[in-house]
Amino acid sequence: MTLADLKRGQQGIITDVSSIHIPLKLLEMGCLPGNLVELVQVAPFADPMYLNINGTHLAIRKETAIHIIIETAHE
Amino acid sequence: MSKQINVALIGNPNTGKTSVFNALTGLNQKVGNYPGITVEKKEGICKLPRGVKAHIIDLPGTYSLNASSLDENVVIELLLNKTDKDYPDVAVVVSDVENLKRNLLLFTQIKDLKIPTILVINMADRMEYKGISLNLDYLETQLKTKIALISTRKNKGIDKLKELIATHKELSIEPCLDASTIDKAYFDNLRKAFPNQLLYKLWLVITQDVNFGKTDRKTFEAVEDFKTKSKTDLKRLQQKETIKRYQFINETLKLGQTIDLKSAKDLRIKLDRILTHKVWGYLIFGIILLTIFQAIYDWSSIPMDFIDSSFASLSEWTKSTLPDGAFTNLLAEGIISGLGGIVIFIPQIAFLFLFISILEESGYMSRVVFLMDRIMRRFGLSGKSVVPLISGTACAIPAIMATRNIESWKERLITILVTPFTTCSARLPVYLIIIALVIPEGRILGLSYQALTLMLLYLIGFGAAVGSAWILNKILKIKSKSFFVVEMPNYKLPLFKNVALTVLEKTKAFVFGAGKIILAISIVLWFLASYGPGDDFNNAETIVTEQYASENLSEEELNQKIESHKLEHSFIGIAGHAIEPAIRPLGYDWKIGIAIVSSFAAREVFVGTLATIYSVGSDEEETIKNRMAGEINPILGGPLFNFASGISLLLFYAFAMQCMSTLAIVKKETNSWKWPMYQLVIMSGFAYIVALVAYQLLI
Numbered sequence: 001m002t003l004a005d006l007k008r009g010q011q012g013i014i015t016d017v018s019s020i021h022i023p024l025k026l027l028e029m030g031c032l033p034g035n036l037v038e039l040v041q042v043a044p045f046a047d048p049m050y051l052n053i054n055g056t057h058l059a060i061r062k063e064t065a066i067h068i069i070i071e072t073a074h075e
Numbered sequence: 076m077s078k079q080i081n082v083a084l085i086g087n088p089n090t091g092k093t094s095v096f097n098a099l100t101g102l103n104q105k106v107g108n109y110p111g112i113t114v115e116k117k118e119g120i121c122k123l124p125r126g127v128k129a130h131i132i133d134l135p136g137t138y139s140l141n142a143s144s145l146d147e148n149v150v151i152e153l154l155l156n157k158t159d160k161d162y163p164d165v166a167v168v169v170s171d172v173e174n175l176k177r178n179l180l181l182f183t184q185i186k187d188l189k190i191p192t193i194l195v196i197n198m199a200d201r202m203e204y205k206g207i208s209l210n211l212d213y214l215e216t217q218l219k220t221k222i223a224l225i226s227t228r229k230n231k232g233i234d235k236l237k238e239l240i241a242t243h244k245e246l247s248i249e250p251c252l253d254a255s256t257i258d259k260a261y262f263d264n265l266r267k268a269f270p271n272q273l274l275y276k277l278w279l280v281i282t283q284d285v286n287f288g289k290t291d292r293k294t295f296e297a298v299e300d301f302k303t304k305s306k307t308d309l310k311r312l313q314q315k316e317t318i319k320r321y322q323f324i325n326e327t328l329k330l331g332q333t334i335d336l337k338s339a340k341d342l343r344i345k346l347d348r349i350l351t352h353k354v355w356g357y358l359i360f361g362i363i364l365l366t367i368f369q370a371i372y373d374w375s376s377i378p379m380d381f382i383d384s385s386f387a388s389l390s391e392w393t394k395s396t397l398p399d400g401a402f403t404n405l406l407a408e409g410i411i412s413g414l415g416g417i418v419i420f421i422p423q424i425a426f427l428f429l430f431i432s433i434l435e436e437s438g439y440m441s442r443v444v445f446l447m448d449r450i451m452r453r454f455g456l457s458g459k460s461v462v463p464l465i466s467g468t469a470c471a472i473p474a475i476m477a478t479r480n481i482e483s484w485k486e487r488l489i490t491i492l493v494t495p496f497t498t499c500s501a502r503l504p505v506y507l508i509i510i511a512l513v514i515p516e517g518r519i520l521g522l523s524y525q526a527l528t529l530m531l532l533y534l535i536g537f538g539a540a541v542g543s544a545w546i547l548n549k550i551l552k553i554k555s556k557s558f559f560v561v562e563m564p565n566y567k568l569p570l571f572k573n574v575a576l577t578v579l580e581k582t583k584a585f586v587f588g589a590g591k592i593i594l595a596i597s598i599v600l601w602f603l604a605s606y607g608p609g610d611d612f613n614n615a616e617t618i619v620t621e622q623y624a625s626e627n628l629s630e631e632e633l634n635q636k637i638e639s640h641k642l643e644h645s646f647i648g649i650a651g652h653a654i655e656p657a658i659r660p661l662g663y664d665w666k667i668g669i670a671i672v673s674s675f676a677a678r679e680v681f682v683g684t685l686a687t688i689y690s691v692g693s694d695e696e697e698t699i700k701n702r703m704a705g706e707i708n709p710i711l712g713g714p715l716f717n718f719a720s721g722i723s724l725l726l727f728y729a730f731a732m733q734c735m736s737t738l739a740i741v742k743k744e745t746n747s748w749k750w751p752m753y754q755l756v757i758m759s760g761f762a763y764i765v766a767l768v769a770y771q772l773l774i
Contacts (some may be wrong), residue, residue: 019310020308020310020492024143024310024317025558026141026315026560027314027317028138028177028180032234032321033318033319041347041351043445043449048449048559050351052564054176055176056084056179057562057565058563059444059445059448059560061448061559064437
């Protein structure tokens, strides 16, 4: 599944990021494999998405989120 | 002369870097531009212990040394260029104690450039609240640096920072980690090919999309025994580098920082639940907008009226005190009223930037961007375009200045180009008087036709902005990497000092930037209206006196007739006559023509010009209105201002680009005359066509 499939309040672990589609800036902000990501809030139509990645809070568009592969974190 | 050292303040956005800058320099700061680009350059002077003076540059905020915008590019260009006069003797990296992990990424990169570096950990006052404790000795050893733990809010730790800057010679210039291990063979090659260059600097130059003066990408292509990699490979390496840096940072923080989550409190979650809510979020944003609108519109009218009347009396006083002559007239009617035309915008601009900087400092602005992005994107704009479009209802000038935080050049350019369509406050006097003349006083469903017309004009303005953005988005072929990443910072109470300095600096920038142009145009206009060729102008007094000799006019009435005659035969009057054939199909006569021509300095001039041309001494609205209502169309007969010509005029003012100051600021922000000229021609051309069609249909 990708980051775009997360529901509000759900968490996941990033397993892969497609480096062609993801700006380096996002990687630098902590969007890297192995890091925990939580969907904090979504705007209407689930776009943009307000995320908490590894303690950094940021918003990205859905078009970017579909290129970030995650697996759900089971508590 | 005491010795001066160069200090560069570097850091991620939202780390309070500017607060540190303000704490170090106070009012000893100035804001300029980097040569050739509109990126702001903030610099200041700070006195240090032992008689050392520091020249401090507040570099634009950046997340790393990999530039993705013009602002970030400035940082790298300075740090890579040892010959730059501002090249830092010491770099101060400002970080936020709550986001230390991410902030340290940039820090480790700067260490690799072998620049003496101090680490500032800011917002120390939040540590207890967030349950964070730090092992500073351990961090200093691991990061090979000196740390200043400070709180700009509580004004703590600044002296320690000053002391560290003064003793910068003792700082280590050793990197924290060896980045070259991400691809050993490649970096060995690089080292062999360029033995005299710093390895990490070479790497940065290779991976950037931008050129760096003399060492650019081409240098590498020219060297035969060195083969650079494909873009995709380079990006993969950069990703590897980022992961490597984070590994080092994670290990360092594992022992250097402890976070007790139990004692951490989070206001963010509670506030975000409301402020970014699908319904409440928009509602609250609407209320905030109304408040800002009200303030800019209403509150600033008091100081504006005061400024207006002060300048009017100053002009009057100058005329009556100084000896008569061309110089006195130029001073009183050209320069003083020109200056008044600049100063009068100060309250609106100050209010606007007061609100904007409070919203930005508090962290709320990011939430607005988040809420609005999806809607704005349909029109080729960004969530970040909302602020300028709202500000545009006060004045397009500060609005265009507020586009600076839009990263994508295409989205920013479109925002700049369409903002002048929004109904600015200068259009209001024009709308009010024409509506009063041509729209009947009746009511529908309890709403007056006149108020509805005014509201419709605001909607037309906003519609034109959004519509043209949509078209521009389709036709502009600008390749600009458009990705949307917005940090959602913590909510903070705005610091008074930061807000005050922003308001002061923006207002100053307006007065000295756009002000020069407004002043110059006013002087030119004054000349054109005060002088004319030939007898008709120069002997106006004799001609008019003879003409009305039998009518027994009072001196005041006669003077008005003379002024009116002079204006008709002045250069600007001749211009009015010259353009009459072009504007007759729109339903206007040469007098309206003059008003339109002079409106190109600023729209609000329209009413004043008509007041002069219709020989109305006082500028009481009722009087002008009656005069205008009494004007007869010279060709068709009947009132000149009828429904058709009135609507035509309203539409013309709604669309035309008639503001020199806006053109000047667009030139400044886009760094070319091309875009303001497009605006002038296309907007005014469109206004002409719409006004023409409206008049011909309605008449």
